[in-house]
Amino acid sequence: MRNAYDAIVIGAGHNGLTLGAYLARSGLEVLVLERRHEEGGGLCTEELTLAGFLHNVHANYHTFVDLAPPVHDLDVRGHGVEYVRPEVQMASIYDDGTALTIHTDLDKTCASIARFSEQDADTFRRLYSEAHGYVDLLLGTLMYQPPMSVKELTKALATFGVEDRSEFLSVKLRRETINQFLDQHFTNDKVKAHLAFHGAVCAYTNDVPGLAIGFPLLIGKIDNWHLCIGGSHRLAHALWRDLAQHGGVMISDADVRSIAVDRGRAVGVRLVDGTEISARKLVASTVSVEQTFLEFLEPSAVPEELHSRVKNDVKHKDWSLFSVHLAMTALPAYVAAEFDPDVDRAWVVNLGYGSLEELNADFAAVRAGRLPDPKPNAAVNSLYDPTDAPPGCATGLLRQFAPFAIAGGGEGEWESMGRWYGHRCIDAWRKYAPNLTDDVILDWVPYTPLEIAQKLPNMVRGDWMMGEVSLANMLDQRPLPELGQYRTPVEALYMAGSTQHPHGFITFGPAYNALQVIADDLALDAWWRQV
Amino acid sequence: MADIYSTAWYEGVRDAMNTRVATMTDLPKGVLHIKVEIYGDGISPYIEEDVERNFLIRIADGHCDWYREVDGDDTSVKLDYRFRGPATIFDEIAAGLQDPIDAALHGTVKVRGDMRFLMRQAEHVSVLLDAYAHGVQTTWPLGRPPYAAEHKEALGA
Numbered sequence: 069m070r071n072a073y074d075a076i077v078i079g080a081g082h083n084g085l086t087l088g089a090y091l092a093r094s095g096l097e098v099l100v101l102e103r104r105h106e107e108g109g110g111l112c113t114e115e116l117t118l119a120g121f122l123h124n125v126h127a128n129y130h131t132f133v134d135l136a137p138p139v140h141d142l143d144v145r146g147h148g149v150e151y152v153r154p155e156v157q158m159a160s161i162y163d164d165g166t167a168l169t170i171h172t173d174l175d176k177t178c179a180s181i182a183r184f185s186e187q188d189a190d191t192f193r194r195l196y197s198e199a200h201g202y203v204d205l206l207l208g209t210l211m212y213q214p215p216m217s218v219k220e221l222t223k224a225l226a227t228f229g230v231e232d233r234s235e236f237l238s239v240k241l242r243r244e245t246i247n248q249f250l251d252q253h254f255t256n257d258k259v260k261a262h263l264a265f266h267g268a269v270c271a272y273t274n275d276v277p278g279l280a281i282g283f284p285l286l287i288g289k290i291d292n293w294h295l296c297i298g299g300s301h302r303l304a305h306a307l308w309r310d311l312a313q314h315g316g317v318m319i320s321d322a323d324v325r326s327i328a329v330d331r332g333r334a335v336g337v338r339l340v341d342g343t344e345i346s347a348r349k350l351v352a353s354t355v356s357v358e359q360t361f362l363e364f365l366e367p368s369a370v371p372e373e374l375h376s377r378v379k380n381d382v383k384h385k386d387w388s389l390f391s392v393h394l395a396m397t398a399l400p401a402y403v404a405a406e407f408d409p410d411v412d413r414a415w416v417v418n419l420g421y422g423s424l425e426e427l428n429a430d431f432a433a434v435r436a437g438r439l440p441d442p443k444p445n446a447a448v449n450s451l452y453d454p455t456d457a458p459p460g461c462a463t464g465l466l467r468q469f470a471p472f473a474i475a476g477g478g479e480g481e482w483e484s485m486g487r488w489y490g491h492r493c494i495d496a497w498r499k500y501a502p503n504l505t506d507d508v509i510l511d512w513v514p515y516t517p518l519e520i521a522q523k524l525p526n527m528v529r530g531d532w533m534m535g536e537v538s539l540a541n542m543l544d545q546r547p548l549p550e551l552g553q554y555r556t557p558v559e560a561l562y563m564a565g566s567t568q569h570p571h572g573f574i575t576f577g578p579a580y581n582a583l584q585v586i587a588d589d590l591a592l593d594a595w596w597r598q599v
Numbered sequence: 600m601a602d603i604y605s606t607a608w609y610e611g612v613r614d615a616m617n618t619r620v621a622t623m624t625d626l627p628k629g630v631l632h633i634k635v636e637i638y639g640d641g642i643s644p645y646i647e648e649d650v651e652r653n654f655l656i657r658i659a660d661g662h663c664d665w666y667r668e669v670d671g672d673d674t675s676v677k678l679d680y681r682f683r684g685p686a687t688i689f690d691e692i693a694a695g696l697q698d699p700i701d702a703a704l705h706g707t708v709k710v711r712g713d714m715r716f717l718m719r720q721a722e723h724v725s726v727l728l729d730a731y732a733h734g735v736q737t738t739w740p741l742g743r744p745p746y747a748a749e750h751k752e753a754l755g756a
Contacts, residue, residue, distance in 0.1 A: 201706030209714035216715055227721035228700050599634075599678040599712050 069319055072346040073099040076337055078324050078364075079354035079526065081109020082127075083565045083579035085307035085318070086138050087352055090583050092316035093142075094592045099345065100311065101322040101337065106301075107308045109354075109524060110532070111574070113299030117395035117511040121463050122299045122456040125393075125515060126524070126532065128447055128465060129416070130303070130574050131270070133294040135207055138576040141596045147306035150297040154452045157293050159414035160262040161500050162422045167404035167411045168262050172291045180408065185256035192287075195236055195253065199288030206285050211577045214553055214584055215543035215569040218242060236284050242539060244280035246272060247424050257423040264427055265418045266290060268469065269445060270573065271385065271537045275428050278539025295415065297453050303574070327351055327360070327561065329369040334561035337364075347560070349590060352582060354565030355526040356534060357382050357547050360556075371557050377548055382567075383541045387434045388472045388517035388530030392444070392490045394464035395457070395510040399448060400501035416447045419500050430469060437475030439489055442496040444468040461510070466493045472517045472530040479529075482516035490514035526565065533572035534565065543569055554582040555589075562586060600736045603693055604645060604652065608735060609666040615734025616663040619726045626661025627720050632676040633658065633712075634669075636683040643686030644741035652686075661723060680712035690744045692732050699728040 075091050077084045080102035088100040100107075110126035117123065133139055133151050145151075158170040169180045174196060182189035209221075222239050225231065231238050241249065246267050250260040264274035267286055272279045296302050308318050323340040336346040353360040361370050361378045370378075405412045420443035421427050430440040450462035457463050468489075474481040490512065498504050517530030526534060535547050544552035547567045554562050564582035566572035587594045601607035620626060635654040639646040646652050653671050657664040669675070688707050691697035702708040710717070717724055 198705065202704050204706065205703060205710060205714070208711070209718060213713065213715050216718060220719060224718035224721040227725060228704075230700075230704065233698070233701050233704055599681045 069099070069317065069343075069345070070097075071344065072336075072348060073097045073317075074347070074349045075099070075352065076101065076345060076347040076350075077352045077354065077564070078327075078337065078360075079103075079109060079565060080107035080304075080308070080318050080320070081354055081526075081565065082111050082304060082307060082574055082576060084109070084352075084354040085304060085311055086142065086576050086579040087354070087564045087583055087586075088316050088318070089142050089307055089311040089314065090138075090579075090596060091586070092311050092314035094587075094595065096349065098311065098316035100316065100318040101324055101339070102318060102320045103323045105320050106304075107318055107320065108301050108304030109526070110572075111300045111304035112523075113301035116393045116513050116515070117463075120458040121395040121461070121511075123393040123463055123465065124300045124449070125391075126520070127300045127574050128295075128449070129269070130294040130296055130300070131289055131292055132573075132575050133292065135203070135289065135292065136576040136580070137212055137596065138580055142307060142310045144303060144306040144310070147309040149302050149306045151294040152297055152452045153292070153294050154413075154415040156410050156413040156415065157291055158262075158266060158416045158418070159408075159411045160258065160265060160418040160421065161402060161404045161411060162258055163420060165404050165407055166258070167402070167408040168258060169408055169410045169414055170262075170266075170290060171410070174291070176410075177291070180410075181259055183408075184259050185254075188254045188256050188259045191253050192259075195284065195287050196290070198234060198236055199284040201288075203285060203288035206288070210285070210543075211570045211575060212580055214581045215546075217544050218539065218542075221543075241280040241283070242278050245277050246274040246280050246283050247428070249280040249283050250274075250424065261421045261423050261427065262418060263287070264424055265421050265445070268427065269416070269467075271533045271571070273387070273431060273537070274424060275431060276538050278542075279537065281539065293415065295449055295452050298455050300574075324364060326366070327353075327364040327369075327558075329365065329558055329561075332369075333559040350560045350562060350586060352562040352564045352586070354563075354579070356528050356565075357551065357563065357567050358528055359526060360563065365558065369558055374548070374550060374557060377550075382547050383536035383538065384529050384531040385533055385536050387431060387469050388520060389532060390468045390470035390486075390489060390493070390517060391515040392464075392466040392493050392512055393515060394466070394494070394512040396462045396464055396504065396508055397460065397510060398503055398508045399451065399462050400446065400464070400497070401503040402501050404500065413451060415449070415451060416445055417500075418445050419443055419496060434469055434471045437471045437473055439470060439474065439485075440468075442468050442489070442493040444493045444496055446497055446501075464497075464512075466497060468493050470517055472521070479518045479521070482518040486514035486516045526567075534567045535571060537571055542571075546571070554578075554585045600738045602738050602740055603690065604668070606667075608737060609654070609668070611735035612731055613663040613666045615730040616727050619730045619734065620661050620723065623661065623723065623726065627716070627723060628660055630660075631658040631679045632656070633680040633682065634678050635689070636671075636681065637686050637689045638683070640685035640687050642746070643690050643744075644746070645690060646686040658727075663727075678712075680710065680717075682708055682710055684708035687744065693735075693737055694739070694744045695733050696744055697732075699732055700725070
């Protein structure tokens with residue numbers, strides 16, 4: 069490791085590696101620093117249970133494959149990433165033994181919905197067709213460029229007369245919840261529950277005002293969920309390879325203590341071990357705003373008001389995820405397969421939410437710090453990835469909406485309650501897949517919201533989206549208005565992680581958008597802007 | 600009157616655009632190069648199936664400097680935007696039968712480039728598109744859209 073680089077990127081998650089790789093391809097000398105022992109951040113795959121069972125500890129669903137520019141620009145497939153798009157993407161299994169399945173084949177999806185409501189199947193087809201048509205346009209407008217304000221967007225939508233041209237897009241969506249959108253357009257409780265569940269898994273909570281604005285886009289890519297063969301970490305490794313091939317350097321076990329500022333300009337970093345490294349052109353942080361502005365920067369380097377706002381005003385998600393990772397000797401055989409055999413091939417399964425009210429009630433409980441009766445979602449990657457478990461075996465991943473801090477005891481309660489709640493989640497799965505008996509489950513481990521925050525401190529309070537997903541915390545308002553365009557009050561210091569627009573998830577958006585701003589500031593030749 | 604996709608037609612579109620923006624204020628400054636890629640779809644008689652015609656438009660300070668046909672591999676300018684779609688859709692837009700914003704919104708015409716600028720200049724963009732769709736008296740020597748029915752029949756569709 070040299071003592072000076074053009075660019076230093078803090079954090080080797082997918083955003084840090086992506087930004088580093090683009091900058092390295094642009095001819096800059098790049099150093100990416102990672103606190104943990106390996107690159108990846110949320111792209112973390114580990115043998116949590118038994119040898120040979122690969123568990124995606126955080127990111128499991130890659131829904132922006134072939135939509136996000138970096139997937140092509142950085143040639144991740146050329147670096148060894150193999151994606152599969154499961155034919156049966158998702159399912160809901162209801163308490164009465166019925167099931168709804170989402171396929172890559174729109175006709176099959178509509179046929180499944182039609183078993184509950186032919187009217188809803190027709191509506192879904194129209195919604196999907198409309199949204200699928202403009203998904204490129206919306207992604208280009210809303211996700212893969214530095215953000216505009218809601219006001220600007222609203223004005224443009226009005227000028228283009230979008231409301232008159234679309235059955236589903238409307239400026240009023242900026243005030244509505246996904247629940248309201250679903251109630252306006254769909255009739256069947258189970259259909260609505262499934263679509264709301266799909267939004268919630270993407271962190272678009274169904275009862276939050278304003279999130280209806282993003283719902284058509286979610287539907288437009290509802291069948292674009294991809295699984296990274298061999299584990300999500302393969303993507304991190306591919307990004308690191310691209311960085312390295314273009315002269316960039318990633319150093320793990322490099323814990324940043326501080327960002328050096330000279331006369332208002334970021335000029336380097338100091339590591340916990342005392343190493344000092346200079347940055348000739350920029351420092352980019354992909355970790356949390358709290359770490360960046362409260363820990364890494366001296367208070368004197370940050371405007372007092374911003375310091376206070378980072379402390380008090382940064383919004384985090386009000387729910388987290390409790391996970392159970394399982395090593396199994398069989399795939400789940402659902403009772404509901406009698407109703408729809410395709411549920412046994414569904415990659416991700418909602419176990420039990422059959423109405424919006426049930427989702428509302430559980431989110432209310434979670435926000436109050438209570439643990440709901442588990443209705444986890446179950447992902448079985450082995451259905452589509454034969455490499456993630458030994459022959460004849462399978463991995464399982466249960467995810468349950470859960471609070472970070474448990475009422476009455478705080479987040480520390482998870483240390484004693486994780487196993488207990490994990491048992492309950494497994495019991496909930498067995499209710500629908502009775503073949504998953506004790507002898508089928510070789511091993512399992514819980515992974516609590518507390519552990520999320522401990523393993524990845526940038527996910528403050530178990531906030532796996534690194535910031536609340538709400539209209540007030542979107543676009544140029546995320547994470548704070550003064551940081552919303554990736555620049556900071558410290559010259560040459562940029563924010564490029566999931567704290568920024570658009571948000572967490574494997575979107576690559578924060579890094580890609582920060583890159584546009586950096587390119588403008590440094591007058592880089594933007595080779596990636598392929599019109 | 601000008602034949603579709605003829606030099607006279609391009610000039611007509613240019614003039615129509617400039618007439619329409621003449622009274623506008625706050626026109627965007629700077630130069631933009633827009634490429635329009637129209638590919639034959641087996642229905643339009645103006646562009647053969649599997650053939651592509653490419654048009655380049657230069658907008659300077661909100662006005663259309665020129666509008667001309669170029670080779671597909673033309674690299675004479677750095678592009679700011681690319682509009683791509685099937686011939687029938689572009690024919691129908693030029694005939695005023697298809698709304699260009701609808702076509703973009705529904706993905707039949709793909710738009711690439713900096714969407715922020717397009718959104719911030721929505722009024723200007725709308726005026727230019729309206730000029731393209733309604734500003735020129737077009738003649739159709741091989742038949743006027745909508746012609747899908749007879750061409751589909753000829754194609755055995």
